[in-house]
Amino acid sequence: MTINQVNELLPVPSGPLEILALPTGGSNFTDAHTVSIYFSLIVPTYNECKNVKTIVEQLSKLLDGMIPGNYELIVVDDNSPDRTWEIAQSLTVEYPQLQVMRREDERGLSTAVIRGWQASRGEVLGVIDADLQHPPETLLQLLAEIQRGADLAAASRHVAEGGVSDWSVIRRFLSRGAQTVGLIILPGVVGRVSDPMSGYFMLRRNCIAGKTMNPAGYKILIEVLGRGNIRWIGEVGYVFQERKEGESKVTSKQYIEYLRHLLILRFARWPMGKFVRFGIVGFSGVFVNMAVLYVLRTYLNLELTRSLIFAAELAIISNFLWNDLWTFGDISKRQPGISQRFKRLLKFNTICLMGLILNVLLVNLMFNVFGMNEYLANLIAIVAVTLWNFWINMKLSWRVTEVD
Numbered sequence: 001m002t003i004n005q006v007n008e009l010l011p012v013p014s015g016p017l018e019i020l021a022l023p024t025g026g027s028n029f030t031d032a033h034t035v036s037i038y039f040s041l042i043v044p045t046y047n048e049c050k051n052v053k054t055i056v057e058q059l060s061k062l063l064d065g066m067i068p069g070n071y072e073l074i075v076v077d078d079n080s081p082d083r084t085w086e087i088a089q090s091l092t093v094e095y096p097q098l099q100v101m102r103r104e105d106e107r108g109l110s111t112a113v114i115r116g117w118q119a120s121r122g123e124v125l126g127v128i129d130a131d132l133q134h135p136p137e138t139l140l141q142l143l144a145e146i147q148r149g150a151d152l153a154a155a156s157r158h159v160a161e162g163g164v165s166d167w168s169v170i171r172r173f174l175s176r177g178a179q180t181v182g183l184i185i186l187p188g189v190v191g192r193v194s195d196p197m198s199g200y201f202m203l204r205r206n207c208i209a210g211k212t213m214n215p216a217g218y219k220i221l222i223e224v225l226g227r228g229n230i231r232w233i234g235e236v237g238y239v240f241q242e243r244k245e246g247e248s249k250v251t252s253k254q255y256i257e258y259l260r261h262l263l264i265l266r267f268a269r270w271p272m273g274k275f276v277r278f279g280i281v282g283f284s285g286v287f288v289n290m291a292v293l294y295v296l297r298t299y300l301n302l303e304l305t306r307s308l309i310f311a312a313e314l315a316i317i318s319n320f321l322w323n324d325l326w327t328f329g330d331i332s333k334r335q336p337g338i339s340q341r342f343k344r345l346l347k348f349n350t351i352c353l354m355g356l357i358l359n360v361l362l363v364n365l366m367f368n369v370f371g372m373n374e375y376l377a378n379l380i381a382i383v384a385v386t387l388w389n390f391w392i393n394m395k396l397s398w399r400v401t402e403v404d
């Protein structure tokens, strides 16, 4: 019988949180770590000395039955005071597919998972909690989803057969509240899965290879959905189990971090170049408006209200033309023809008029109800309405209609 040696600790990757693609072609692999395998599962731990043995045992048994020799388990421990990393390392004698990373200079759940993925060599990357709250059996269904063709498979408490076992009303409320806030700030990310707070999922490595991650806080799934290139998502229901050993690391600070994370992602997804151009065009519209008003009043002696309406309308048309040719030129090129352009103009016009009404309402609210200075109120309203105009116009007037 051969006796295995203890595996060396995995070196902690440093530098940007970027997951590299696996090398292609297999001829010159000399280092064992560059030979790819099918599945790498990260088990992040902090003070889980009472759970780590059981979780490693259960996961190994399960995966040995399904993909023997074709997976690795990576425990990423943040130098736990209870020495979880040491216990995990001693387990590598019995479980040679287990590797352990001990981080001393960095902390935090999300970065632990990414550092683990960086050091891994799996084509499919996964994460599971160490505290046995995530039932290991669900892994089989998740892997089946990937094998069916999904890019990402997430375990969910909010689909059929999913749930939470012993959560208090307050915790349920906070969890749903956080999800709702996420849906408002980042609908295109948070709305893609039924349980965006899930910390139990797997995905194809090539969906995030080459992307630099920048997660704040706990919610690694949101980071992956926000930055990755993910089309097909599979969901599998599971019941979040009670924690039997060890302590929760969830604190109220994490709610703030979660909000910060949503805003960082929102900003990263905001098309800054287009927004700046839209702002410049908007600014040019002020001059068009003023010039037309001057001409109508001074040379044509038109009555004030009519002049204002004409001036505003011409400024809107001028803004539309610049935006159509410049700001959203890449999109309009794909929707050629005069009738298409006219449709875009109608939508733009309607949205701008709604923006004008919004502006008046906002200023009235801030000035009359909250007693704010009227110029400051107008300034805030202009900023808010510009954001509104940009976003809604991009989504409706210059929407890319063809499906790729």
Ligand SMILES: Nc1nc2c(ncn2[C@@H]2O[C@H](COP(=O)(O)OP(=O)(O)OP(=O)(O)O)[C@@H](O)[C@H]2O)c(=O)[nH]1
Binding pocket: 043, 044, 045, 046, 047, 048, 076, 077, 078, 107, 108, 109, 112, 128, 129, 130, 131, 133, 199, 243, 247, 248, 249, 250
């Ligand atoms: N490496 C590392 N792991 C962490 C850190 N914080 C939490 N973990 C691990 O991440 C997993 C989830 O953390 P928990 O504190 O159980 O969070 P939770 O399951 O959302 O909340 P509870 O229901 O209260 O347990 C567990 O395996 C923890 O040991 C951290 O800062 N670094």
Ligand SMILES: [Mg+2]
Binding pocket: 129, 131, 133, 243, 248
């Ligand atoms: Mg837990």
